[in-house]
Amino acid sequence: MPAQRISIFPLPGAILFPGLHLPLHIFEPRYRALVTDALARDRRIGMIQPEKPEEGSPLFRIGCLGKIGEVEAKDDGGFDIVLEGESRFAIVRELDVTTQFRQVEAELIEDRLNQALSTIARADFEREARRFADAQGYSVDWGSIAQLDDETLIDGVSQIAPFDHASKQALLEADDLRSRCELLVQLMQFFGARDSDEDRVTLQ
CATH class of the missing domain: 1.20.58 (Methane Monooxygenase Hydroxylase; Chain G, domain 1)
Structure with missing residues (x-):
């Protein structure tokens, strides 16, 4: 599967799985910009954890692409959104960008559907x-x-x-x-x- 550009939301302790939902309160200016940009394009955001909580920390390699479903714009300029998990992805490289938010080149992971346990x-x-x-x-x-x-x-x-x-x-x-x-x-x-x-x- 060809690599694609994904705008990411690095958030320690937060992971998303395909088929599940993740509610998020967006208040930082850079992530307001991230959501605004996603809503103007394909509504997709990549959730991924940084290796450390520090600003600009290296990212773990695996994240999950989500599509913004529910969205509520707040009076203070922030958003309450619900992200719907679509596919895990693997980062190929982080891109050098001028946007406030980070972006990566990543390949989507094709997980087997309808898996079951014994x-x-x-x-x-x-x-x-x-x-x-x-x-x-x-x-x-x-x-x-x-x-x-x-x-x-x-x-x-x-x-x-x-x-x-x-x-x-x-x-x-x-x-x-x-x-x-x-x-x-x-x-x-x-x-x-x-x-x-x-x-x-x-x-x-």
């Missing part, structure tokens, strides 16, 4: 998710969870899970649904652990 893998995941939710004090509608297809469940939990940015990036970069599910279970076990002082473990 019955055992799905059951193992749900069991670990219950343990993790209980340990973290989360209230979860498990009846609704049971109705989700495997992709929506695993990618959805990966997107919202309270892991550090490196862990979330690893989930995004997983090659397929089975690999992502296995990593997610490992991360829930790790982050659900406590040390002798009962403090939650982190990977930071």
Whole structure:
């Protein structure tokens, strides 16, 4: 697939998966310019994490292209938008641009459609998710969870899970649904652990 130019929104801790939605509050001038430009063209923005939170930090290689669905212009010039995930992408190179926002040349990743887990893998995941939710004090509608297809469940939990940015990036970069599910279970076990002082473990 040929490389294409993508305007990017580098945001630590935020990942997007194809088929899922990510609400964003846009207030910085450069990202207001990014959204304004996207709305005037094809409504597409690339979500990607910087390796570090510092300005101008190198970017991780894998991100996700999203299309602006819902958009609300605010009185202060900002936007509330909902980004709809379309395709993961791999950066080829960052471009030298004059825009306020960064742009890259990237290739879209053709993920296999309608992936599914084995019955055992799905059951193992749900069991670990219950343990993790209980340990973290989360209230979860498990009846609704049971109705989700495997992709929506695993990618959805990966997107919202309270892991550090490196862990979330690893989930995004997983090659397929089975690999992502296995990593997610490992991360829930790790982050659900406590040390002798009962403090939650982190990977930071």
